[in-house]
Amino acid sequence: xxxxxxxxxxxxxxxxxxxxxxxxxxxxxxxxxxxxxxxxxxxxxxxxxxxxxxxxxxxxxxxxxxxxxxxxxxxxxxxxxxxxxxxxxxxxxxxxxxxxxxxxxxxxxxxxxxxxxxxxxxxxxxxxxxxxxxxxxxxxxxxxxxxxxxxxxxxxxxxxxxxxxxxxxxxxxxxxxxxxxxxxxxxxxxxxxxxxxxxxxxxxxxxxxxxxxxxxxxxxxxxxxxxxxxxxxxxxxxxxxxxxxxxxxx
Numbered sequence: 001x002x003x004x005x006x007x008x009x010x011x012x013x014x015x016x017x018x019x020x021x022x023x024x025x026x027x028x029x030x031x032x033x034x035x036x037x038x039x040x041x042x043x044x045x046x047x048x049x050x051x052x053x054x055x056x057x058x059x060x061x062x063x064x065x066x067x068x069x070x071x072x073x074x075x076x077x078x079x080x081x082x083x084x085x086x087x088x089x090x091x092x093x094x095x096x097x098x099x100x101x102x103x104x105x106x107x108x109x110x111x112x113x114x115x116x117x118x119x120x121x122x123x124x125x126x127x128x129x130x131x132x133x134x135x136x137x138x139x140x141x142x143x144x145x146x147x148x149x150x151x152x153x154x155x156x157x158x159x160x161x162x163x164x165x166x167x168x169x170x171x172x173x174x175x176x177x178x179x180x181x182x183x184x185x186x187x188x189x190x191x192x193x194x195x196x197x198x199x200x201x202x203x204x205x206x207x208x209x210x211x212x213x214x215x216x217x218x219x220x221x222x223x224x225x226x227x228x229x230x231x232x233x234x235x236x237x238x239x240x241x242x243x244x245x246x247x248x249x250x
Contacts, residue, residue: 002027002056003119009051018046025116029060031068031124032131035143038226062099066092068128072141099125138218138232139190139210146220146228153234158219161231162189165221171198184228188220 004025011019020026033040044055066088080088088094103109105121122130131142152158165187172178178199187195193207215235222228 001030001119002058002116003047003051003053004056005051005053011050015046018043019050020047020117020119026119027056027116028118028120029062029124030120031127035131062123062125063093065095065125065128067095067132068125072135072143095125095129099123100129102126137214137216139192139214140188140218140220141192144188144192144220144222144230145218146222146230147226148229150229150231151234152231155233158217158231158233161219161221161229165189165219166195168221169195169197183223184221185224186222188222190214190217190219 002025003020005020005023008022009019030036030040047053048055104118104123109118111117134142134145150161168181168184169187170181172181182197182199185197185200189195189207189209190213191207191209193205193209195205196203216232218230218232220228220230
């Protein structure tokens with residue numbers, strides 16, 4: 001996606017997004033419109049409003065690594081031996097670490113003469129890689145993450161959140177409680193185990209707990225508009241508390 005501007009535009013500085021810094025050509029690559037559709041639409045709306053320019057959309061020259069081209073849950077390497085894994089690189093595009101760095105968001109990226117400026121903090125390849133890491137570390141699909149995310153390193157907070165989530169999904173005995181619980185559509189646990197809200201109609205539970213749990217388990221109390229709550233057990237324990245105590249002295 002690309003925008004071209006020729007004028008300096010006066011922008012409402014109360015927002016930190018939806019505009020470009022000055023005249024020039026700005027472009028980026030995009031991925032997963034099914035996941036980021038609302039975000040993309042808001043960004044495009046503000047760009048056209050603030051700069052009165054057309055949005056150019058086309059196919060980039062950057063190949064999609066085969067790992068990112070398939071739907072979630074498909075693992076190409078599962079049945080391949082070591083030799084066939086190495087042979088994949090001779091046939092298919094694989095993730096290129098040179099395209100996955102954080103120079104843009106860190107402010108250290110400098111376009112070469114004639115090269116477009118970045119339009120986004122992260123390219124499509126960087127986003128795809130992050131989404132795969134998110135699923136790997138939390139044992140849940142990125143599609144379940146809600147707008148409000150809580151982090152904890154205490155298991156008993158997770159236990160209470162799980163108890164709350166399961167209670168919210170159970171059928172209520174009175175109309176007031178039913179209306180309150182019906183704000184939430186489902187509760188998702190590691191392995192994408194989905195418990196649907198019984199107050200919205202009976203649906204079977206989906207998913208299965210993974211045989212081996214990763215480090216940063218996530219749980220999602222979902223709402224239809226994505227404004228529910230996600231809680232992640234970051235699992236850092238005493239190291240986090242020690243760093244916080246030292247930092248507070250300055």
